[in-house]
Amino acid sequence: MMAIPPAIGVILILLGLALFVVDLHTGHGLLTAGGILTLLVGGLVLLWAGIPYSGVLLGAVVIVAMLMGGVLLGILGSLRARGRRPALTGKEGMIGEVGTVRRLVGVNSEGWVFVHGELWRAVLAFAPEENDPQDSEPMIEVGRKVRVVGFGEGGIMQVVPIELPSHGREVDQPE
Numbered sequence: 001m002m003a004i005p006p007a008i009g010v011i012l013i014l015l016g017l018a019l020f021v022v023d024l025h026t027g028h029g030l031l032t033a034g035g036i037l038t039l040l041v042g043g044l045v046l047l048w049a050g051i052p053y054s055g056v057l058l059g060a061v062v063i064v065a066m067l068m069g070g071v072l073l074g075i076l077g078s079l080r081a082r083g084r085r086p087a088l089t090g091k092e093g094m095i096g097e098v099g100t101v102r103r104l105v106g107v108n109s110e111g112w113v114f115v116h117g118e119l120w121r122a123v124l125a126f127a128p129e130e131n132d133p134q135d136s137e138p139m140i141e142v143g144r145k146v147r148v149v150g151f152g153e154g155g156i157m158q159v160v161p162i163e164l165p166s167h168g169r170e171v172d173q174p175e
Contacts, residue, residue, distance in 0.1 A: 006049040012042030013061060020068055023076070032072045039065035091151045098147055098162065105140045105159060113146055113159055122157040125149050 019035030043061030097115050105111030105122050113122040124140060140146060146159035 006046055009042045009045035009049055012038050012045060016042060016065065020072055023072060029073060029076050032069055032076070036065045036069040094148050095150060096148065098145055101140050101142050101144045101146055104142065106137045108137055110156060113157060115148060120157040122159050123152065125158040125160050
């Protein structure tokens with residue numbers, strides 16, 4: 001009789017396939033490595049069990065294990081890389097971009113800002129400290145550079161000036 005029952009090899013092969021599927025949902029990559037190893041061990045068990053044409057079966061199992069492992073590890077790697085990248089489209093992708101004021105922008109009054117080849121309705125996100133307290137509302141003049149910091153209700157862009165008007169220096173740069 002056979003020393004190792006072929007059912008153990010089949011169970012190991014099925015377990016390896018199950019590990020691949022589970023790793024697609026968890027995304028660690030460790031289960032994919034375990035799935036490759038389990039598939040190979042299951043193929044070897046079938047070879048040692050004396051199954052007819054087990055050499056062909058082992059070759060097929062090795063090829064399937066390597067292909068599935070490579071594909072799944074590639075998928076998991078691309079999912080991880082995509083998770084680290086900032087949003088490149090939509091409103092989230094606009095945050096941090098620099099634009100030019102086309103019509104006066106204030107805290108309470110909407111103006112127009114040109115960013116990425118489009119005109120956007122915009123408001124000043126906060127009042128600059130260097131504004132005169134006598135002014136009714138702080139405004140950013142036409143032609144000034146602004147940075148997008150967020151979006152309010154109705155898709156209205158919130159911006160801050162990049163250059164201080166009285167000093168002509170960059171806000172982001174230290175003195």
